[in-house]
Amino acid sequence: MTIKTYRQTLHDTLAEEMRKDPDILLIGEEIGHFEGSYKITAGLLAEFGPKRVKDTPIAEEGFTGAAIGAAMLGLKPVVEIMTINFSLVAMDQIINHAAKIHAMFGGQANVPLVIRTPGGGGQQLGASHSQNIEVFYAHIPGLKVVCPSNPADAKGLLKAAIHDTDPVLFLENLGLYGTKGEVPDEDYVLEIGKANIAKSGTDITVISYSKATTVALEVANELAHEQISVEVIDLRSLRPLDRKTVVESVRKTSRAVVIEDDWLTYGIGAEIAATIQEGAFDYLDAPVRRVAAAEVPVPYSKPLELASLPDAVTLSKVIHQVLDATAFNR
Amino acid sequence: MVSRNTTAKAGRVAGKANDSKNVGSGNQNDKDLLLSFYEEMVFIRHFELKASEMYQKARIGGYCHLNLGEEATVVGMMRATQTQDYLFTTYREHGYAIGKGSDPNRVMAELFGKADGVSRGWGGSMHLFDSETHLMGGYGIVGGQIPPATGAALAISYKNDPSPDSPIVVCIMGDGTTNIGAFHESLNIAAVWKLPIVYVIVNNFLGMGTSVDMASGEPELYKRGASYRIDGIRINGEDPLEVYDTCLKTFKAAREEHRPFLIEAMSHRLKGHSVVDPAKYRSAEEVKVAEQHDPIPLLEKKLTELGHLKAHDIALIAAKAKERVKEAADFAEQSPNPDIGQLFSNVYSKKPANDFCRLPGEPLFDEHSFDTVTER
Numbered sequence: 001m002t003i004k005t006y007r008q009t010l011h012d013t014l015a016e017e018m019r020k021d022p023d024i025l026l027i028g029e030e031i032g033h034f035e036g037s038y039k040i041t042a043g044l045l046a047e048f049g050p051k052r053v054k055d056t057p058i059a060e061e062g063f064t065g066a067a068i069g070a071a072m073l074g075l076k077p078v079v080e081i082m083t084i085n086f087s088l089v090a091m092d093q094i095i096n097h098a099a100k101i102h103a104m105f106g107g108q109a110n111v112p113l114v115i116r117t118p119g120g121g122g123q124q125l126g127a128s129h130s131q132n133i134e135v136f137y138a139h140i141p142g143l144k145v146v147c148p149s150n151p152a153d154a155k156g157l158l159k160a161a162i163h164d165t166d167p168v169l170f171l172e173n174l175g176l177y178g179t180k181g182e183v184p185d186e187d188y189v190l191e192i193g194k195a196n197i198a199k200s201g202t203d204i205t206v207i208s209y210s211k212a213t214t215v216a217l218e219v220a221n222e223l224a225h226e227q228i229s230v231e232v233i234d235l236r237s238l239r240p241l242d243r244k245t246v247v248e249s250v251r252k253t254s255r256a257v258v259i260e261d262d263w264l265t266y267g268i269g270a271e272i273a274a275t276i277q278e279g280a281f282d283y284l285d286a287p288v289r290r291v292a293a294a295e296v297p298v299p300y301s302k303p304l305e306l307a308s309l310p311d312a313v314t315l316s317k318v319i320h321q322v323l324d325a326t327a328f329n330r
Numbered sequence: 331m332v333s334r335n336t337t338a339k340a341g342r343v344a345g346k347a348n349d350s351k352n353v354g355s356g357n358q359n360d361k362d363l364l365l366s367f368y369e370e371m372v373f374i375r376h377f378e379l380k381a382s383e384m385y386q387k388a389r390i391g392g393y394c395h396l397n398l399g400e401e402a403t404v405v406g407m408m409r410a411t412q413t414q415d416y417l418f419t420t421y422r423e424h425g426y427a428i429g430k431g432s433d434p435n436r437v438m439a440e441l442f443g444k445a446d447g448v449s450r451g452w453g454g455s456m457h458l459f460d461s462e463t464h465l466m467g468g469y470g471i472v473g474g475q476i477p478p479a480t481g482a483a484l485a486i487s488y489k490n491d492p493s494p495d496s497p498i499v500v501c502i503m504g505d506g507t508t509n510i511g512a513f514h515e516s517l518n519i520a521a522v523w524k525l526p527i528v529y530v531i532v533n534n535f536l537g538m539g540t541s542v543d544m545a546s547g548e549p550e551l552y553k554r555g556a557s558y559r560i561d562g563i564r565i566n567g568e569d570p571l572e573v574y575d576t577c578l579k580t581f582k583a584a585r586e587e588h589r590p591f592l593i594e595a596m597s598h599r600l601k602g603h604s605v606v607d608p609a610k611y612r613s614a615e616e617v618k619v620a621e622q623h624d625p626i627p628l629l630e631k632k633l634t635e636l637g638h639l640k641a642h643d644i645a646l647i648a649a650k651a652k653e654r655v656k657e658a659a660d661f662a663e664q665s666p667n668p669d670i671g672q673l674f675s676n677v678y679s680k681k682p683a684n685d686f687c688r689l690p691g692e693p694l695f696d697e698h699s700f701d702t703v704t705e706r
Contacts, residue, residue, distance in 0.1 A: 007638070051488065057522065062515025065477020066484055072466060073485035075418070092512070096471050097375060103676040104469055105459035106450030110679035141677050165679045193683030240684040244699060249698070278694045 007177040009151040012039045013158045025052045026078030027067050038084045060086050065093035071113040078088035084119035085131050098167040099142030114161045121309050127297030132262040137169045137236035142193040143240040147171040149213035151181040154272050156190030173211040193240035201231035204255040209235040212259045219315045227330040247279030254285040255322050259315050262293035289318050367570040368629050371401035374425040376651040385605045390441045394455045397425035399600035402625035404429050408571025416464045419502040420481035421456035423468035431463035435661035443664035451668040473510040480516040483525035493587040497529040501508050506537035508551050520590035521558040528584050528591045534599040539611035552594035560590050567595030568625040598623040
């Protein structure tokens with residue numbers, strides 16, 4: 001194990017995979033000479049050269065689609081879209097093409113493509129640069145969507161995404177790049193489609209993904225001092241969704257809260273709540289609660305922005321509300 | 331990554347030149363070449379007429395766009411390709427699929443939505459794909475094919491140096507497509523990355539019903555490559571020989587130089603945008619003009635004047651085409667429907683953990699979903 005930042009782990013994992021497989025190439029804006037908007041690809045142009053680290057024009061639809069075509073012919077492109085907000089101009093290629101090509105053409109072609117892109121608010125970047133729109137992609141059969149919450153998962157899921165024979169959206173988070181954690185030194189590969197029980201507990205289940213998992217774990221550790229045992233499920237993968245792990249946990253704890261950085265209406269939490277009511281209806285002691293972003297375009301002003309986003313204090317309050325409603329005895 | 335399709339039969343209908351690199355540039359006196367163009371054009375005409383008939387008999391569903399009037403462009407261009415070249419095209423692609431070598435039976439079966447269809451019944455008229463012939467898809471979203479086609483050319487340049495044997499990508503689009511962003515983004519990328527791709531605009535003067543003049547700030551579409559220093563050329567798409575010669579030359583340059591080119595082939599659409607479109611936006615005079623530009627009578631006249639074709643031959647070629655097309659329709663009719671049990675088998679190329687395979691109305695969980703059932 002080595003302690004590393006999420007950013008360094010992404011960099012090292014890309015380099016490690018590129019050294020092993022000459023068919024892997026990186027495609028994106030400012031990833032080479034500029035060394036990446038968030039410096040994930042720093043130094044990779046120097047090591048691998050311009051054939052494998054391709055700076056692109058500002059043309060998300062064009063270069064994302066080009067990566068799809070290159071993947072159809074057997075290359076393994078890893079695309080960086082500078083932020084998930086910019087992926088919206090490439091949605092035709094991602095949803096109408098990458099997600100459809102295998103099925104629509106009768107299984108004759110597949111698209112071994114990774115799209116890395118960070119989302120997340122809390123950086124005072126204003127409404128157009130602070131979105132969590134993972135649900136747009138998680139809705140689409142044919143895509144896989146993963147969202148690592150810590151450096152070790154970033155390594156395990158990035159390797160899995162690169163090895164995958166289908167298109168994978170690898171969702172990073174601006175608020176996680178500087179976070180540190182232990183990362184396995186060996187060739188560590190996670191299985192896409194499986195959730196992780198990030199912390200075991202018996203009283204209540206908190207379901208989270210990406211940066212919200214760090215909030216969930218922080219709250220779970222605080223509440224342990226109050227003799228409240230919180231189980232934290234980190235989804236890791238939004239599609240495929242590991243419904244079974246979620247339901248099994250709630251069958252055990254009888255209480256569930258979802259924390260998500262996206263907007264509540266039609267969000268990831270809505271799917272989780274529906275899954276829990278169908279799989280654990282008879283086990284629930286209280287309604288499933290969701291802690292999600294306020295339904296406004298994310299504001300710039302720091303106090304406004306903070307008020308719009310879910311945080312540890314809010315999650316803790318909602319957990320207490322659920323426990324109180326069920327006459328929980330410490 | 332393309333898997334090889336082992337069931338498709340390679341080969342071209344009515345075509346002699348299976349591999350254009352063995353064929354010299356055609357000329358007016360090349361009787362065999364011209365006759366083979368004619369035969370294949372007639373075949374595609376009858377294939378499309380049969381498709382129209384089968385659509386109206388509800389054997390074909392969805393949308394159905396025909397190559398009627400475009401046959402000279404189809405045949406001239408496809409003859410200039412090599413089998414190894416990759417073709418990305420539009421939803422008006424039946425003829426191109428056949429011209430690139432797909433079995434007409436399996437093209438018709440795809441229109442019928444049958445298991446023997448080139449796309450196994452998953453694509454339909456707009457989404458023909460044939461890994462065996464390197465037909466990399468008809469694309470139903472206007473211009474959706476342009477970025478992937480460009481990326482396919484990137485993959486070629488990644489693995490091959492420029493040479494007379496290098497594969498290239500041929501990316502076909504309609505005139506209306508040249509107004510979308512992906513067209514401009516892709517041409518720019520192809521130019522800066524020096525990719526072996528030839529973009530071909532089939533200009534039939536109409537989007538669906540909106541004319542090129544109404545929609546395009548630069549209606550001479552071949553000039554649109556100039557912004558990216560891509561050489562463009564406009565050709566008469568009604569003349570299969572001109573199409574063939576230009577494509578052969580251009581494809582050769584793309585192979586040997588690894589850089590993009592733009593060809594604009596002018597042709598006319600004889601009927602509506604799709605089978606169901608009565609084309610009321612066209613005047614009788616406009617329709618008459620289109621009919622005067624029908625490439626089949628034009629070539630027929632030319633071949634007759636050259637003494638290569640007699641009335642008897644014309645009737646014979648038409649009869650042969652009709653017979654072959656009937657065989658394709660019979661094949662499609664008899665082909666089984668795709669197996670509903672395979673509904674989920676193509677969502678991913680390898681089944682992932684927690685793959686979600688529930689039919690409408692089925693519960694999320696069943697008695698086998700959980701290892702232990704804890705009663706409360």
